Amino acid sequence: MSEACFECGGPAVGEYAPVPGGNRKVKLCSACMVRVRHDHARRGRPPYGFVVDGGQLLPVEAEQAVIAKIEDLSLDGCNDGEVARALNEQGLRTRVGAQWTHVAVHRVLVRLKRDRAARP
Numbered sequence: 001m002s003e004a005c006f007e008c009g010g011p012a013v014g015e016y017a018p019v020p021g022g023n024r025k026v027k028l029c030s031a032c033m034v035r036v037r038h039d040h041a042r043r044g045r046p047p048y049g050f051v052v053d054g055g056q057l058l059p060v061e062a063e064q065a066v067i068a069k070i071e072d073l074s075l076d077g078c079n080d081g082e083v084a085r086a087l088n089e090q091g092l093r094t095r096v097g098a099q100w101t102h103v104a105v106h107r108v109l110v111r112l113k114r115d116r117a118a119r120p
């Protein structure tokens with residue numbers, strides 16, 4: 001007896017980690033496996049603050065909290081480098097465990113602005 005597909009409840013044929021290198025895996029049927037893989041390849045890595053789950057972007061609470069902090073510091077007038085330094089001083093690290101840099105902070109802020117602009 002096979003287990004149920006995480007997506008559609010059909011017979012699962014394999015496991016798939018929604019995040020590249022992620023250790024949480026979900027069981028999927030062959031059709032969903034193909035769909036999720038395609039979707040994943042199309043989207044590439046999910047942006048900071050999100051995971052890809054079943055082809056959907058789901059917010060990661062801990063990362064969203066860091067994003068909120070980045071935005072606050074930025075609104076307080078900190079430049080990207082100062083924000084990065086503040087995060088590092090608080091012991092916060094990026095998804096891959098690296099120190100924050102002005103480039104990483106900049107990327108998050110640019111995406112925030114773009115996402116806000118895209119909303120009605």
Ligand SMILES: [Zn+2]
Nearest residue numbers: 005008029032
């Ligand atoms: Zn399925």
